[in-house]
Amino acid sequence: xxxxxxxxxxxxxxxxxxxxxxxxxxxxxxxxxxxxxxxxxxxxxxxxxxxxxxxxxxxxxxxxxxxxxxxxxxxxxxxxxxxxxxxxxxxxxxxxxxxxxxxxxxxxxxxxxxxxxxxxxxxxxxxxxxxxxxxxxxxxxxxxxxxxxxxxxxx
Amino acid sequence: xxxxxxxxxxxxxxxxxxxxxxxxxxxxxxxxxxxxxxxxxxxxxxxxxxxxxxxxxxxxxxxxxxxxxxxxxxxxxxxxxxxxxxxxxxxxxxxxxxxxxxxxxxxxxxxxxxxxxxxxxxxxxxxxxxxxxxxxxxxxxxxxxxxxxxxxxxxxxxxxxxxxxxxxxxxxxxxxxxxxxxxxxxxxxxxxxxxxxxxxxxxxxxxxxxxxxxxxxxxxxxxxxxxxxxxxxxxxxxxxxxxxxxxxxxxxxxxxxxxxxxxxxxxxxxxxxxxxxxxxxxxxxxxxxxxxxxxxxxxxxxxxxxxxxxxxxxxxxxxxxxxxxxxxxxxxxxxxxxxxxxxxxxxxxxxxxxxxxxxxxxxxxxxxxxxxxxxxxxxxxxxxxxxxxxxxxxxxxxxxxxxxxxxxxxxxxxxxxxxxxxxxxxxxxxxxxxxxxxxxxxxxxxxxxxxxxxxxxxxxxxxxxxxxxxxxxxxxxxxxxxxxxxxxxxxxxxxxxxxxxxxxxxxxxxxxxxxxxxxxxxxxxxxxxxxxxxxxxxxxxxxxxxxxxxxxxxxxxxxxxxxxxxxxxxxxx
Numbered sequence: 001x002x003x004x005x006x007x008x009x010x011x012x013x014x015x016x017x018x019x020x021x022x023x024x025x026x027x028x029x030x031x032x033x034x035x036x037x038x039x040x041x042x043x044x045x046x047x048x049x050x051x052x053x054x055x056x057x058x059x060x061x062x063x064x065x066x067x068x069x070x071x072x073x074x075x076x077x078x079x080x081x082x083x084x085x086x087x088x089x090x091x092x093x094x095x096x097x098x099x100x101x102x103x104x105x106x107x108x109x110x111x112x113x114x115x116x117x118x119x120x121x122x123x124x125x126x127x128x129x130x131x132x133x134x135x136x137x138x139x140x141x142x143x144x145x146x147x148x149x150x151x152x153x154x155x
Numbered sequence: 156x157x158x159x160x161x162x163x164x165x166x167x168x169x170x171x172x173x174x175x176x177x178x179x180x181x182x183x184x185x186x187x188x189x190x191x192x193x194x195x196x197x198x199x200x201x202x203x204x205x206x207x208x209x210x211x212x213x214x215x216x217x218x219x220x221x222x223x224x225x226x227x228x229x230x231x232x233x234x235x236x237x238x239x240x241x242x243x244x245x246x247x248x249x250x251x252x253x254x255x256x257x258x259x260x261x262x263x264x265x266x267x268x269x270x271x272x273x274x275x276x277x278x279x280x281x282x283x284x285x286x287x288x289x290x291x292x293x294x295x296x297x298x299x300x301x302x303x304x305x306x307x308x309x310x311x312x313x314x315x316x317x318x319x320x321x322x323x324x325x326x327x328x329x330x331x332x333x334x335x336x337x338x339x340x341x342x343x344x345x346x347x348x349x350x351x352x353x354x355x356x357x358x359x360x361x362x363x364x365x366x367x368x369x370x371x372x373x374x375x376x377x378x379x380x381x382x383x384x385x386x387x388x389x390x391x392x393x394x395x396x397x398x399x400x401x402x403x404x405x406x407x408x409x410x411x412x413x414x415x416x417x418x419x420x421x422x423x424x425x426x427x428x429x430x431x432x433x434x435x436x437x438x439x440x441x442x443x444x445x446x447x448x449x450x451x452x453x454x455x456x457x458x459x460x461x462x463x464x465x466x467x468x469x470x471x472x473x474x475x476x477x478x479x480x481x482x483x484x485x486x487x488x489x490x491x492x493x494x495x496x497x498x499x500x501x502x503x504x505x506x507x508x509x510x511x512x513x514x515x516x517x518x519x520x521x522x523x524x525x526x527x528x529x530x531x532x533x534x535x536x537x538x539x540x541x542x543x544x545x546x547x548x549x550x551x552x553x554x555x556x557x558x559x560x561x562x563x564x565x566x567x568x569x570x571x572x573x574x575x576x577x578x579x580x581x582x583x584x585x586x587x588x589x590x591x592x593x594x595x596x597x598x599x600x601x602x603x604x605x606x607x608x609x610x611x612x613x614x615x616x617x618x619x620x621x622x623x624x625x626x627x628x629x630x631x632x633x634x635x636x637x638x639x640x641x642x643x644x645x646x647x648x649x650x651x652x653x654x655x656x657x658x659x660x661x662x663x664x665x666x667x668x669x670x671x672x673x674x675x676x677x678x679x680x681x682x683x684x685x686x687x688x689x690x691x692x693x694x695x696x697x698x699x700x701x702x703x704x705x706x707x708x709x710x711x712x713x714x715x716x717x718x719x720x721x722x723x724x725x726x727x728x
Contacts, residue, residue: 002339006288009280047467051468060337060340062339155338155339
């Protein structure tokens with residue numbers, strides 16, 4: 001979409017006005033600074049998804065809409081997790097993070113901060129495998145996606 | 156030649172001149188004083204001073220509905236803009252091309268809760284096709300160009316341009332672009348020929364075909380194309396409330412309006428047809444009632460619309476055709492030439508006989524023993540006195556339905572009402588927009604004593620601009636449609652629907668410098684209307700207060716949530 005002020009609220013306003021779900025939404029400018037790319041994760045019947053795509057296309061600031069689920073695609077989400085790093089947890093944390101290919105990116109006397117990327121379900125699985133007592137704080141970007149191979153979304 | 160250097164305010168004026176704007180409807184205020192000063196010095200267009208910003212937008216909206224041009228309104232910041240919102244939302248729901256220019260507090264004050272500041276772009280975002288906040292004087296001209304282009308192309312709609320006061324005082328070169336290209340906005344115009352052929356194939360094989368056309372035919376200037384196609388095919392046709400006049404009501408193939416207060420034959424034919432052609436219409440709740448009930452009968456549906464999002468929104472469509480309605484209808488007629496030899500017109504004879512039988516129900520008949528003024532009779536007489544040629548605006552409620560039912564329209568853009576949003580109060584400002592656009596035509600505002608009071612202050616505007624509108628006030632001392640629903644569905648509990656302490660409308664009209672008439676006898680309807688539309692009162696606004704039967708209801712009626720064939724008729728108890 002056009003990288004204009006207000007473009008984001010046009011999209012989020014459309015979802016709330018028409019009663020559509022937004023599970024997550026990520027947005028940032030692209031290599032062309034006049035354009036932003038937004039990945040929205042939503043849910044609904046085929047008819048609802050069809051309406052969402054049509055309504056988004058109607059917004060003047062929206063350049064193109066692609067349903068990534070129509071073809072092969074890659075999906076990633078980034079999560080930062082701050083956990084308690086007392087002795088009883090340390091080895092366990094390290095071991096679980098390795099399994100999920102997480103990286104410890106900050107360490108303090110009492111905390112570890114771990115960066116994990118992957119699909120949303122992988123991040124959920126990672127959180128479930130941690131002792132819930134040990135989790136202090138989490139922050140997630142929401143999913144972003146790109147088509148595989150020649151599937152390209154360009155203005 | 157070097158471009159002139161002029162102020163932002165002058166750029167606004169010159170841009171409107173470039174767009175051939177004839178009228179700007181507005182109301183001044185602090186944030187638009189620079190623009191008003193520039194208006195004072197120009198002679199490109201006429202400014203129409205209203206008495207409330209809501210009316211400015213309604214009048215500009217009606218100007219557009221009646222002429223097909225883009226309507227223009229100008230309001231100040233804060234309350235000027237919020238007062239305009241009802242008008243903007245009304246135009247948005249009916250897809251009316253408009254440009255609304257609003258003043259904003261100076262750029263440095265935005266966000267500081269300045270005097271008369273509000274987030275106009277934020278407030279109007281859900282009820283405009285698009286909006287802009289202009290923060291650079293060099294962008295005023297190109298933004299206004301874009302606004303007119305977006306408003307009038309594709310599925311039309313209102314576009315708002317918010318301009319901070321300091322920007323209108325700054326100077327810049329005036330360069331008005333010749334054209335606009337937006338990579339994110341490229342409306343489709345031509346329909347897909349393969350789909351058009353597929354549609355024709357279905358239509359020509361239909362045993363029970365039906366055509367249903369809406370506001371898109373009027374807005375898309377496609378009435379003539381529709382008439383040509385329907386005359387060729389010989390199919391029955393109905394119009395939505397917004398589509399009235401899109402097909403001549405006097406044509407024998409016309410079954411009247413459909414929907415909640417549509418005719419028995421139109422609704423039954425919609426429900427029972429085997430192939431339905433929908434043209435510039437959107438299957439809304441007041442038209443097809445309960446969609447599940449509608450879909451309980453199998454039929455193939457072809458839908459022509461400029462807006463892809465209107466297709467398969469409430470009802471699944473078998474053959475969608477996205478495109479400009481006029482262009483698609485013309486292509487359809489052209490394609491018919493190749494298929495003509497296969498068209499057996501006898502195929503639909505039993506169906507036409509069935510429709511004739513439904514029509515014999517005479518669902519629009521009403522009892523009239525002459526003891527009260529029947530509102531239906533007032534509309535019928537209005538039609539007679541104006542030879543069916545007047546511009547009819549209406550407010551919202553029972554009187555609106557009676558006007559739609561009993562004033563048959565043969566031409567598009569003559570019936571001006573708020574179909575989508577259903578905004579009470581539009582009638583008088585709508586009549587102003589029509590009368591200014593067509594000063595020599597008859598303009599009647601059909602209203603009720605509740606609706607008319609929502610924008611009554613515009614009687615003053617009518618005086619200032621010498622607008623000889625005839626106001627047909629169907630005064631039943633109730634908010635009639637509310638009362639009707641309370642009678643049918645709320646056990647006759649008439650909660651707050653009684654209009655107590657009404658003004659003396661005759662004196663009120665006179666106080667504003669107009670002519671007032673009170674009509675209390677059925678036998679006086681015709682003489683009074685003849686007098687109001689006579690040569691003697693040609694230059695005058697006449698406020699006709701018809702004291703009507705309080706208990707009259709609008710029939711047929713499909714109760715909310717019911718299906719098209721589940722109508723209540725006048726004779727049902």
